[in-house]
Amino acid sequence: MSAAIRVVALxxxxxxxxxxxxxxxxxxxxxxxxxxxxxxxxxxLGLSISPDLDTVLYTLAGIANPETGWGRANETxxxxxxxxxxxxxxxxxxxDADLATHVERTRRLAAGESLSAISDDFRxxxxxxxxxxxxxxEPVRTMVHSSDGVLPFQRYFVERRCAPxxxxxxxxxxxxxxxxxxxxAALESESLEAVVICPSNPFISIDxxxxxxxxxxxITACRAPVVAVAPIIGGRALKGPTAKMMAELxxxxxxxxxxxxxxxxxxxxxxxxxxxxxxxxIEVPCLATRTLMLSEDDKRTLAAEVLAFARRIGRTTR
Ligand code: FO1
Numbered sequence: 001m002s003a004a005i006r007v008v009a010l011x012x013x014x015x016x017x018x019x020x021x022x023x024x025x026x027x028x029x030x031x032x033x034x035x036x037x038x039x040x041x042x043x044x045l046g047l048s049i050s051p052d053l054d055t056v057l058y059t060l061a062g063i064a065n066p067e068t069g070w071g072r073a074n075e076t077x078x079x080x081x082x083x084x085x086x087x088x089x090x091x092x093x094x095x096d097a098d099l100a101t102h103v104e105r106t107r108r109l110a111a112g113e114s115l116s117a118i119s120d121d122f123r124x125x126x127x128x129x130x131x132x133x134x135x136x137x138e139p140v141r142t143m144v145h146s147s148d149g150v151l152p153f154q155r156y157f158v159e160r161r162c163a164p165x166x167x168x169x170x171x172x173x174x175x176x177x178x179x180x181x182x183x184x185a186a187l188e189s190e191s192l193e194a195v196v197i198c199p200s201n202p203f204i205s206i207d208x209x210x211x212x213x214x215x216x217x218x219i220t221a222c223r224a225p226v227v228a229v230a231p232i233i234g235g236r237a238l239k240g241p242t243a244k245m246m247a248e249l250x251x252x253x254x255x256x257x258x259x260x261x262x263x264x265x266x267x268x269x270x271x272x273x274x275x276x277x278x279x280x281x282i283e284v285p286c287l288a289t290r291t292l293m294l295s296e297d298d299k300r301t302l303a304a305e306v307l308a309f310a311r312r313i314g315r316t317t318r
Pocket of ligand 1: 071094158
């Protein structure tokens with residue numbers, strides 16, 4: 001199974017999915033394994049919701065909502081309107097077609113299937129040839145320590161629109177989680193050429209993945225270079241609360257601070273040309289290029305550049 005794996009990408013939702021799509025379109029599709037954050041997962045309306053897995057699944061399947069980046073394209077909202085009318089919880093929007101994903105995942109989890117098995121089946125049914133693996137099969141829940149108290153991730157992110165000031169994060173359940181066979185196989189692959197940390201939020205999208213016991217060690221032990229792409233351009237995050245969080249955590253809102261956050265995990269770092277001057281202060285080799293991904297071409301070009309850079313720098317002794 002692991003024979004063809006050349007690239008492992010670590011991803012959160014929307015920002016990470018863009019580069020994952022670029023990698024998917026650049027490589028032979030079955031060369032790619034995307035490891036998705038499941039710290040954002042939660043139980044809502046009796047359903048098991050896995051937002052980042054679904055965002056990557058829909059994006060690679062070409063059925064993601066282009067306006068929001070999450071949910072499905074051409075969605076209808078009959079269920080949500082009816083729920084609202086009955087006074088139900090409407091702060092987290094589940095479209096009619098998207099609902100099918102959550103209902104089916106919930107049924108299969110209750111029947112004893114693992115999240116890995118369900119995700120693999122969903123991606124096969126939606127004709128996605130890359131492997132899509134959750135960071136683990138056990139429930140891990142990101143809790144946000146904030147000026148409004150300790151909040152479950154989606155309450156902070158969607159309901160309160162990231163307004164509370166953050167002071168830290170907790171990945172509840174991570175201590176009991178373990179690496180899945182699919183993930184181990186991907187990272188141990190003899191053909192692995194690069195591990196790419198997508199331009200996702202380091203604190204709430206990538207750190208939960210790295211919090212799974214054994215994950216850092218497995219990444220460090222793999223034969224390929226590890227390259228991260230900065231989610232910050234010119235001191236700002238294009239989407240989402242990365243820059244706001246960094247400021248609230250007392251960090252500079254810079255690409256350099258992101259590289260420092262990943263520290264010795266990295267063999268190389270990709271930052272935007274706007275931040276090229278920061279490369280001098282970064283301890284690993286850097287590639288300064290355009291990291292803004294607006295078009296399909298941007299995604300493919302950045303993916304190809306990241307892979308060429310990884311090949312060029314190779315693996316340092318970690
Ligand atoms: N994000 C929102 O801002 N509002 C929503 O109502 C919302 C619903 C939603 C439903 C399914 C799904 O897979 C994702 C959804 N998201 C929504 C996105 C999600 O909350 C975040 O983007 C991620 O958790 C952060 O990566």
